[in-house]
Amino acid sequence: MSETTPPEDCLTPGLYIVATPIGNLGDITVRAIDTLRRCDGVACEDTRVTGKLLKHLGISKPLWRYDDHSESRDRTRLVESMRDKAVALVSDAGTPMVSDPGYRLVNDCRAEGIAVTALPGACAAVTGLALSGLPNDRFLFAGFLPAKDKARREVLEELGAVDSTLVFYETAPRLVKSLGAIEEVLPNREVAVARELTKLHEDVKRGLPSGLKAFYDANPAKGEIVLLVGPPPEQIASAEDADAMLQDALRTMKASQAAAQVAKATGLDRKTLYARAMELRGQ
Numbered sequence: 318m319s320e321t322t323p324p325e326d327c328l329t330p331g332l333y334i335v336a337t338p339i340g341n342l343g344d345i346t347v348r349a350i351d352t353l354r355r356c357d358g359v360a361c362e363d364t365r366v367t368g369k370l371l372k373h374l375g376i377s378k379p380l381w382r383y384d385d386h387s388e389s390r391d392r393t394r395l396v397e398s399m400r401d402k403a404v405a406l407v408s409d410a411g412t413p414m415v416s417d418p419g420y421r422l423v424n425d426c427r428a429e430g431i432a433v434t435a436l437p438g439a440c441a442a443v444t445g446l447a448l449s450g451l452p453n454d455r456f457l458f459a460g461f462l463p464a465k466d467k468a469r470r471e472v473l474e475e476l477g478a479v480d481s482t483l484v485f486y487e488t489a490p491r492l493v494k495s496l497g498a499i500e501e502v503l504p505n506r507e508v509a510v511a512r513e514l515t516k517l518h519e520d521v522k523r524g525l526p527s528g529l530k531a532f533y534d535a536n537p538a539k540g541e542i543v544l545l546v547g548p549p550p551e552q553i554a555s556a557e558d559a560d561a562m563l564q565d566a567l568r569t570m571k572a573s574q575a576a577a578q579v580a581k582a583t584g585l586d587r588k589t590l591y592a593r594a595m596e597l598r599g600q
Contacts, residue, residue, distance in 0.1 A: 332406060336439055337438065357378075357379070359406075362384045445545060505550060510542060566578050576588075
């Protein structure tokens with residue numbers, strides 16, 4: 318064996334992206350366990366959370382905190398350590414890079430010629446999509462919706478025209494507000510709320526946003542949530558039909574109200590209908 322060949326029980330230096338369970342600890346892969354046992358250290362969001370997982374697996378490793386608040390010099394030191402050490406990157410739950418800051422670390426590693434290896438595993442977004450029963454041939458993962466009302470509505474308006482199932486992460490305290498925003502912007506879309514995935518109290522509820530909002534108003538949600546919005550319904554109106562409906566609605570409504578009514582009835586984009594309503598009103 319040459320001096321540059323690592324022993325069989327050691328990993329080649331570099332970054333190892335390791336998916337961890339999102340709830341049920343039995344979901345960790347054999348390869349993930351092997352990598353965590355053989356690496357030189359673990360970069361993680363919260364050392365307490367990762368410490369509990371490693372203790373459950375009977376593994377003891379140095380833990381280095383790496384999260385949204387880590388400074389660039391911390392990332393630089395971590396990358397430099399990978400020139401002769403194997404570092405595993407984990408998030409608190411699920412697959413790193415999915416709604417966490419790990420992408421900056423990967424970019425720096427690639428820029429410095431550090432080897433990067435990804436180990437597939439649990440992901441709440443994909444698990445929620447599978448359980449929801451909503452169309453999954455095309456989907457768009459959009460992370461967390463904004464906390465402020467105006468920004469939340471703007472994001473939903475922007476993404477509402479995308480012909481795919483929309484997948485968001487959400488917190489329990491903000492769920493009702495998000496469902497209210499979906500009811501306002503995308504009232505005719507099917508929505509699914511997937512909670513506590515892979516855990517004892519796993520639950521998925523599906524329906525229109527108005528019904529789900531009423532339910533969770535009366536029964537406040539707990540736990541981690543994947544919020545899914547189905548794609549636009551099949552458009553049933555031609556441009557000529559839409560014009561006729563808009564002209565009829567404009568006799569008694571403002572342009573914005575007419576556009577909203579026709580959008581709800583046909584599945585056509587509300588912004589496009591509003592622009593057309595303004596044109597019709599000016600003719």
